[in-house]
Amino acid sequence: MSITKTTTGVVETTKTSGGFTGAAANYIDERTSISTAVKELGRKIFPDHWSFLLGEVALYSFVIILLSGTFLTFFFSASMAPVHYEGSYVPLKGVEMSAAMSSSLNISFDIRGGLLMRQVHHWAALLFVASIGLHMLRIYFTGAFRKPRELNWVIGFILFILAMAEGFTGYSLPDDLLSGNGLRIIDGMVKGIPLIGTWISFLLFGGEFPGEAIVGRLYSLHILLLPAIIIALIAMHLLFVVVHKHTQYPGAGRTNKNVVGYPVLPVYAAKAGGFFFIVFGVVMLMASLFTINPIWNYGPYDPSPVSAGTQPDWYIGFADGALRLIPPGLEFVWLDRTWSFNILIPLVSLGLFILVVLIYPFIEAWVTGDKREHHILDRPRNAPTRTAIGAAGVTFYAALWSTASSDIIATHFHVTMEGVIHACQFATIVGPFIAFFVAKRVCLALQKKDREIVLHGYESGRIVRLPGGEYIEVHQPVDEYERWKLVSYSDYKPLMIRPNDQGKITTGQRLRGGLSRWFFEDRIVPVTTTELEQSHGDHH
């Protein structure tokens, strides 16, 4: 942001007057030719809609994480060497713990501003992943992943996964009881993989869990490798946004060939720059008023105790939920090895779920056979099947997610733990189907409503009695701006299955045809000009 800000000054002053700024700008421009870039970027147009700022929230929280994280590295010691805590928190005085835990406690209690920075770092991390999630939902439900943006969806989704990895490695660093329990669960999942699981576990932990190596290793990943990859991918992600231009919602005057909005300089840069400080302010407010991850309560890691209410941070919750949902008795010994299907089934289904989300743009493009570029977003109702698939996916994820808090739900709503688990099992398996059906019907109904409004106008509430005695309600025609929004969407039809060069219809073709029919068999065709003309004067 600071770069665009200085360039703002540069551009404006070169236009108006000379003086020192003019000379300085000239000096820089002659040596860097920066004016071309400023001209190009400064005139870039961004459409204005609140949902377009969600990705920015993710970017800003990442900046906050980098800043606060750097502060934390000054004082954190990534070592599992045993020490006796001698800091100022009384209920841990003299307790043996790792240097990592001891230094985290010192950051919390004995370093000025340390606790605030820890809480800023952690709240910003939760916000980072949450805003990526919300941003992804916006992209999905508006169809912004369609050509030419499929690759950017993939990059964005990998960023989401990397953000979770960053979160998990960071969560494990303080070496407190909670994080140790989390690592133990990961260790269990790794060991549940047949043949190679135990080997991988020993490789990761440098011997039997917990060993003395894991914190140092996670620290390297957390502050070096993962952030570097994330920064590189963010750069690519943003570069693609500039190359593709921003999408926009349908509306009067907005076409596939233009972008209606504000230029980066001066409007958008000022707004975005200000918005960074707003996000920073919200994170600061949360960090100063609300405790997050009170490691002093959890105490040092010790393999024997597990606290009630041990959960991962929210973004790993869906995986924890999957482990809680799986019914018992799926473990058996075969070929002299233990096959833990109570671990393998969740692992494989989550892996498949992640894979499907990752490649969804390609699946949809294949099914629709659509090779056009799309810069106008879909209103979710105008893509009923996609919206319904999304609703099913969200329901599946949400059911797994809420299962991770089954014990808290049980105590706080006074229900039995078993009841909560069974309800969640039902919601995970049947819920997506119900959500799919309901969402699709709602979309189709809304489309019908739109069609009705375009053809017959709004109900005005004015009842008129005709000379013949008949009563009619007068309908008010919809204005042209509104109509644009209601009729401009692309109509898809199920694909025709055609034989290939050898005159054969392949199984792939059949599958594609079937999926395409499933996608588009229920559809509401957009209102055509002819229909509109025919309906003219029919406003009652």
Added chain:
Amino acid sequence: MTKTNTPKPARARKSGRRSPLASVALIAIGLLFTGGAYALFSTSTASAQTDASSQQTIGEGKKLFASNCATCHGLAAAGTGSGPSLIGVGAASVDFQVGTGRMPMQMDGPQAEKKAVVFTEEQIASLAAYVASLAPGPAVPDARYLDAQGDSANGAELFRINCAMCHNVAGAGGALTQGKFAPALDGVSAQHIYEAMITGPQSMPVFNDMNISPESKRDIITYLKYLENNPSPGGYALGSLGPVSEGLFLWIFGLGAIVGLTVWITAKSN
């Protein structure tokens, strides 16, 4: 010892919160070992060992028991189909169950829940004395273990190892099977915490003195009282429930605020 320590029943309350109850309860312990329990095994010496006032307390307790508890626990406190036998549960158990309002039970459920206390401290003491007179059992703890002046670091470690899996590391409570739960420990008196450890009410296991010494129990109480009296250094603790309440807070209030602000920023001025 019993005779020299006998207080007047209507002794004025001292400033200490639990001292009247504790002293009455001490009588009960004394009676239990020297009089009541002995009486059960050796009727010949019973009348000689127990004195009139404690006999009177036990008598009152018996009456209270017959009218309030016997429906489920039986007239002889030997238990019925709807309630367990109370022979040998001791004064500590009565003081905990009745003193926290769990007994008399309001209704059948997964477990008896804490509610408003029905009896006065004297009545509870009488009931405790009566039940203690039936058979030896854990007594109401000595006040020196309840002062919360022990080693909180040792207490915290013992708490994490022995208690946190049900009660949560910060004593915020947790779920058990079949609708049962381990209650939150915030606001529970030192005496009731101690009694719960030695009697193991409901689903809780017994932590006897061989398992956790009275001094260690004092340390655990010290830690819990430390948590109760020192608010979280990081700000409002969100119920000390861990990542679930943090995540919920972030999604509703954190992200909610952010989305509200994005709408504000992109709103068109009129």
